[in-house]
Amino acid sequence: MKPFKFRNFTIHQSGNVFRVGTDGVLLGVLCSANHSEKILEVGTGTGLISLMIAQRNPQAEILSLDINEEAEKLAAENFSNSPFKDRMQTVHQDFKDFETGEKFGLIISNPPYFEENPSEKDILARQQTELSFDHLISKTAEFLSETGIFSVIIPFEAGNEFEQKCLKYALFLQKRIKIFGIKNAKAKRCILEFGFEQRNISESEFVIEKSPRKYSDEYLELTQEFHVFGQ
Incomplete structure (x- = not known):
């Protein structure tokens, strides 16, 4: 499968691993990542985010x-070929069984969001067969620092359910970005950010395409600092 080249790194891909997509790119640029030292x-899939x-x-x-x-x-290969390799580590691990004494200033995920279904395509990456919202949220609450941020991108219609599940673990919504695939269409995705601190919710909208393609x-x-447009 053809590699996906960004300005400062290249993503090698595989037919058996969820490929580079707009959801991952959006979470990578819109999440609140600038002030966390441990993430x-x-x-992780290809490691894009x-x-x-x-x-x-x-x-x-x-x-x-990644499980x-x-x-x-x-x-791991994509990390090792990047200029950031000294600060990056991968682990083959089921998050449900993950243990560490560390706390993280940012926990981020583009999680599986479909309920289990007969489709055979990208089962681990798309379907909640191995990682449900409940498991993701409960384990995140365990490892998030007191001032840390939990950031996800999920289908817009799943947002309310996800917010309610987070409340059970005292994770309060701090930011919501509504993602529109095309101008004047219905919201397609949302980026949600949570923390243990209760604060005013930052609300914004983002449009991917102004017209088809x-x-x-x-x-x-x-x-612009990531994509190589026009090549």
Whole structure:
């Protein structure tokens, strides 16, 4: 499978690992990653989001987990070929069984969001067969620092359910970004950020395309340090 080249790193891909997609790119650029020194990514796949965060935050040490052994090896290869390799580590690990004495200033995930279904495509990455919202949230609450941020991108219609599940673990919504695939359409995704601190919720909207196959100005501006456009 053809590698996906960004300005400062290259993502090698595999047919058995969830590929580079817009959701990952958006979470990588929109999450609150600039001030955390220790970051954990749950379900790293190719390592895209972790690499974007490493580029954004030169102080961050990043640990990236994946239950899929092939994904973990692929992410490790992508990390080792990047200029950020000294600050990045991968672990082949089921997050439900993950243990550490460390706390993280940012825990980030593009989690599986479909209920279990007969589809055979990208089962681990797309379906909640191995990592449910409940497992993700409960383990995050265990490892998030007192002032840390939990950041996810999920389907917009799942947002309310996810917020309610987080409340059970005293994780309060701090930021909500509504993602629109195209201008004037219904919201497609949302980026949600939670923490143990209760504060005013930051609300914003983001449009990916201004018309079919034409990126919006805000998308081009936001990703200009990552994407290689026009090549």
